[in-house]
Amino acid sequence: MRHRFRFEQHLIGTFRISTSDSEAVTLDTPTAPPQPVLDVLVIPAQDWNKEQRELVFEYHRRQSPQYRAATRQLRFNLCELERMQGKFADTMGMRELDNPRETHILTLGKYDAPQRDNGLISHGVPASLPPLPEDASPNRLSLANWLVTPSHPLTARVAVNRVWQQFFGVGLVESPEDFGAQGKQPSHPELLDWLAVDFQKSGWDTKRLIRQIVTSATYRQSALVTNEAQESDPQNIWLSRAPRYRLPAHVIRDQALYLSGLLVEKQGGPSVKPYQPPGLWADFSFGKIKYTQDSGESLYRRSLYTFWRRSLGPPNMFDEADRKLCSVRMRRTNTPLHALTLLNDITYIEAARVFAESLLQTDMDDQQRLAKAFRMMTGRHATDVEKEILANSLQVAKEHYGSNIEAASQLLETGDRAPAEGLDAVEVASLASVLNVVMNADEVISKE
Amino acid sequence: MNPINQHEQLVTRRHFFSRASTGIGTAALASLLNERAHGDDAAGSTFPGTAKRVIYLFQNGAPTQVDTYDHKPGLEKLRGTDLPESVQGGQRLTTMTQGKSQKILPSAWKFRPHGECGTYVSDLLPHIGSISDDMCLIRSMYTEAINHAPAITLTLTGSEFPGRPSMGSWLSYGLGSENDELPTFCAMTSRDKEASCGQIFYEWYWGSGFLPTHHQGVKFRGVGDPVLYLSNPSGLDQKLRRKLLDNLSRLNAIKQQEIGDPEITTRIKQYEMAYKMQASVPDLADISTEPQYILDMYGPDVTRRGSFAYNCLLARRLAERGVRFVQLMHAGWDQHGNVPTQLAIQCRDTDQPSAALVKDLKQRGLLDDTLVIWGGEFGRTVFCQGDINNEKAHGRDHHPRNFCSWMAGGGVNGGMTYGKSDDFSYNVAENGVHVHDFQATILHLLGIDHEKLTYRFQGRQFRLTDVFGEVVKPIVS
Numbered sequence: 071m072r073h074r075f076r077f078e079q080h081l082i083g084t085f086r087i088s089t090s091d092s093e094a095v096t097l098d099t100p101t102a103p104p105q106p107v108l109d110v111l112v113i114p115a116q117d118w119n120k121e122q123r124e125l126v127f128e129y130h131r132r133q134s135p136q137y138r139a140a141t142r143q144l145r146f147n148l149c150e151l152e153r154m155q156g157k158f159a160d161t162m163g164m165r166e167l168d169n170p171r172e173t174h175i176l177t178l179g180k181y182d183a184p185q186r187d188n189g190l191i192s193h194g195v196p197a198s199l200p201p202l203p204e205d206a207s208p209n210r211l212s213l214a215n216w217l218v219t220p221s222h223p224l225t226a227r228v229a230v231n232r233v234w235q236q237f238f239g240v241g242l243v244e245s246p247e248d249f250g251a252q253g254k255q256p257s258h259p260e261l262l263d264w265l266a267v268d269f270q271k272s273g274w275d276t277k278r279l280i281r282q283i284v285t286s287a288t289y290r291q292s293a294l295v296t297n298e299a300q301e302s303d304p305q306n307i308w309l310s311r312a313p314r315y316r317l318p319a320h321v322i323r324d325q326a327l328y329l330s331g332l333l334v335e336k337q338g339g340p341s342v343k344p345y346q347p348p349g350l351w352a353d354f355s356f357g358k359i360k361y362t363q364d365s366g367e368s369l370y371r372r373s374l375y376t377f378w379r380r381s382l383g384p385p386n387m388f389d390e391a392d393r394k395l396c397s398v399r400m401r402r403t404n405t406p407l408h409a410l411t412l413l414n415d416i417t418y419i420e421a422a423r424v425f426a427e428s429l430l431q432t433d434m435d436d437q438q439r440l441a442k443a444f445r446m447m448t449g450r451h452a453t454d455v456e457k458e459i460l461a462n463s464l465q466v467a468k469e470h471y472g473s474n475i476e477a478a479s480q481l482l483e484t485g486d487r488a489p490a491e492g493l494d495a496v497e498v499a500s501l502a503s504v505l506n507v508v509m510n511a512d513e514v515i516s517k518e
Numbered sequence: 519m520n521p522i523n524q525h526e527q528l529v530t531r532r533h534f535f536s537r538a539s540t541g542i543g544t545a546a547l548a549s550l551l552n553e554r555a556h557g558d559d560a561a562g563s564t565f566p567g568t569a570k571r572v573i574y575l576f577q578n579g580a581p582t583q584v585d586t587y588d589h590k591p592g593l594e595k596l597r598g599t600d601l602p603e604s605v606q607g608g609q610r611l612t613t614m615t616q617g618k619s620q621k622i623l624p625s626a627w628k629f630r631p632h633g634e635c636g637t638y639v640s641d642l643l644p645h646i647g648s649i650s651d652d653m654c655l656i657r658s659m660y661t662e663a664i665n666h667a668p669a670i671t672l673t674l675t676g677s678e679f680p681g682r683p684s685m686g687s688w689l690s691y692g693l694g695s696e697n698d699e700l701p702t703f704c705a706m707t708s709r710d711k712e713a714s715c716g717q718i719f720y721e722w723y724w725g726s727g728f729l730p731t732h733h734q735g736v737k738f739r740g741v742g743d744p745v746l747y748l749s750n751p752s753g754l755d756q757k758l759r760r761k762l763l764d765n766l767s768r769l770n771a772i773k774q775q776e777i778g779d780p781e782i783t784t785r786i787k788q789y790e791m792a793y794k795m796q797a798s799v800p801d802l803a804d805i806s807t808e809p810q811y812i813l814d815m816y817g818p819d820v821t822r823r824g825s826f827a828y829n830c831l832l833a834r835r836l837a838e839r840g841v842r843f844v845q846l847m848h849a850g851w852d853q854h855g856n857v858p859t860q861l862a863i864q865c866r867d868t869d870q871p872s873a874a875l876v877k878d879l880k881q882r883g884l885l886d887d888t889l890v891i892w893g894g895e896f897g898r899t900v901f902c903q904g905d906i907n908n909e910k911a912h913g914r915d916h917h918p919r920n921f922c923s924w925m926a927g928g929g930v931n932g933g934m935t936y937g938k939s940d941d942f943s944y945n946v947a948e949n950g951v952h953v954h955d956f957q958a959t960i961l962h963l964l965g966i967d968h969e970k971l972t973y974r975f976q977g978r979q980f981r982l983t984d985v986f987g988e989v990v991k992p993i994v995s
Binding site (some may be wrong): 300388454510 | 578610640661679680700707709713718719720722725728729730731732739740741742746747748749750751752753754755757758759761762763766767768769770772773774776777778779780784785788792794795796804838849889920929933974976977978983
């Protein structure tokens with residue numbers, strides 16, 4: 071007999087021989103159940119209560135290698151499940167009830183006073199529009215199919231109009247949310263219908279629609295407003311010129327990040343929390359909700375990913391829909407507060423500074439740098455007069471920072487991105503302060 | 519054509535009014551005067567208003583009318599008895615008091631008559647009492663909503679659902695601005711120091727809804743920059759900025775000349791205005807130039823930025839500068855279980871500054887055309903919330919069926935009370951003033967017919983008063 075216990079200095083307390091008919095006997099095989107099970111085993115089986123039965127049965131099951139393997143797998147899968155659930159966001163789905171509930175009219179939305187006298191109401195489509203197919207059950211799926219049925223052009227008209235609006239600033243129907251009797255008449259009804267039918271026939275091919283719009287002669291006109299046009303068509307309803315309008319705030323931000331090279335073009339993922347003046351959330355919520363700004367690349371994602379709290383949206387996203395009522399119209403106002411945002415928000419200061427740094431890291435001279443920056447911002451070469459204005463700005467800034475080196479370093483500290491090494495603070499601050507202002511030029515923040 | 523003339527010509531009146539935030543009037547004024555702009559609506563002309571601007575001292579959380587303005591000496595002998603069912607009338611209550619006992623709890627504070635008019639006001643509000651000859655106290659306000667956010671939204675936007683334009687935006691839209699260096703509509707918020715109630719200040723309380731966004735209220739903040747993004751970044755000096763902005767204007771002017779888009783001219787002006795605001799806003803917020811006796815009028819809190827008193831003083835300074843609508847919101851009136859302890863503090867914090875504002879406007883001759891409004895979103899129950907035998911924890915629940923608000927100045931009859939509640943301060947007994955009536959009256963005082971000031975959205979003409987509201991003529995002088 072050999073003592074193979076790994077703690078060889080231990081003494082044997084009780085020596086006992088057990089026998090088994092198991093084929094794979096090892097030293098690991100538990101020779102006796104643990105005490106709690108033994109305590110139950112001395113009781114006759116018919117007297118066991120539920121817990122005692124479960125205790126014995128569980129002990130018995132655990133003797134089986136298959137069972138142990140299966141539970142290991144189960145534990146592993148549960149962990150995986152938990153991990154996956156954390157990874158993917160939940161999304162709402164809809165399912166029709168097997169037995170639709172009774173629905174009555176709720177006058178003025180009074181949910182506790184249904185108008186039972188008027189009988190039941192049921193699913194359906196407006197009577198003025200083509201009916202649902204006779205064999206369709208009145209549910210969401212039928213509605214979805216009906217919406218895109220070729221027998222009526224409403225959906226296609228609405229969709230086409232929205233895309234048109236995106237490029238021209240105003241839709242062919244000026245009220246994109248209202249195609250009813252109270253909405254605006256289309257300015258070009260035949261064009262709207264032609265585009266709508268073509269859109270349907272193409273299999274709702276949005277890319278094709280966009281290509282049609284942007285390659286059209288109308289879209290590719292000059293944006294020049296002649297005196298005559300200003301008089302006869304001040305709002306460009308008759309499309310005598312190309313659209314020209316201020317970009318939405320989220321696009322202006324994306325553009326500034328792009329110009330500076332800060333933009334992180336990663337797609338997808340949860341929302342991010344970029345710069346926001348301190349205390350805004352705490353202020354409106356009495357300190358209950360605090361804004362924790364992200365760092366690193368989350369600061370430079372496209373505005374699309376910016377976290378949006380409905381009670382207080384991102385403060386630099388002016389003129390955006392306020393997320394209260396459904397809003398599909400573009401809002402464009404022109405106020406001093408927008409100017410202050412684009413001049414002073416840390417987002418734009420940092421972008422100008424990093425833009426300046428990237429230009430200073432090339433071996434161009436000042437004139438070339440300004441020319442390149444202008445070209446990047448406007449998509450065209452600067453004229454001589456414009457070059458002179460830019461050069462003058464830079465000279466003024468250099469004179470200022472040349473005698474205010476401390477101010478120059480301060481400006482460089484703006485934003486999380488560390489200042490580029492090996493550059494002269496006065497040079498960077500001077501160019502940054504100029505770019506910051508030029509990035510506010512009407513042509514830069516307008517689509518033309 | 520001379521390019522300068524051309525440049526000037528391109529800023530058409532219509533263009534400037536439709537986009538810019540300031541001007542002599544706005545698109546709305548045009549639509550009020552011009553029948554064609556509405557098509558189906560026989561828009562009448564406006565009439566001269568008695569008020570030019572409004573300061574709304576909004577009391578968030580619903581002040582208890584029982585302990586402040588609605589004098590019911592007869593309740594004392596009913597203390598601790600059940601509110602009669604005939605009075606309660608099967609009303610749905612909040613879940614906080616539904617199905618619980620409703621023992622009458624008279625005010626613990628004395629009321630006394632004030633001024634020549636002899637209006638009874640509780641001893642909690644002695645300063646407000648002292649302006650009773652200038653104020654019209656409405657004791658028959660009522661509303662539909664029973665919870666704070668919907669009720670505040672209803673009072674300020676005309677609908678319980680967020681998304682409609684707020685009163686100040688309607689006025690900005692309807693009347694335009696009197697000042698080109700400050701926003702037309704400013705909002706400020708404050709709360710009780712004890713932070714006893716947690717009603718959130720939602721942005722839509724001063725939002726422009728579906729009106730163009732330049733009509734939305736600009737929040738004047740109690741911390742940081744008074745207006746967001748007002749300050750230049752550190753390291754960027756204003757003198758340098760000025761020179762760079764001059765060059766920006768040159769660039770924009772070149773573009774304007776080349777392309778002829780009048781929007782560019784507006785933008786040049788807005789950047790000028792932004793620069794001016796960088797000086798005018800700090801100047802506005804700097805109260806160090808106020809003499810001590812003025813500061814004393816507003817009470818000890820006035821020097822604490824972000825306090826109700828400070829905001830009241832700022833409201834006067836905004837009114838002086840022609841800001842159309844100032845919306846102060848002060849939270850902390852939600853005494854569910856702390857009437858005996860917190861209400862007095864709440865009143866002390868707001869009483870003196872509210873009255874001081876009215877007096878201060880008056881001594882400057884501004885009260886004649888400045889309408890000051892004081893009120894919350896609903897009232898509180900006459901019955902006790904909580905155990906009536908636990909005197910420290912007496913509370914009052916939400917109560918939309920009857921409450922009090924007051925107005926002063928701007929052409930409102932001073933020294934009067936309007937409307938009455940029943941003997942229990944529970945139901946309107948006489949001359950009820952619904953929130954929509956209140957709104958109609960405010961617009962009327964500013965020379966606007968509330969049925970004519972409309973904006974088309976999603977297929978219909980919207981207005982502040984929805985499809986309701988009647989001007990309360992007897993309180994208008």
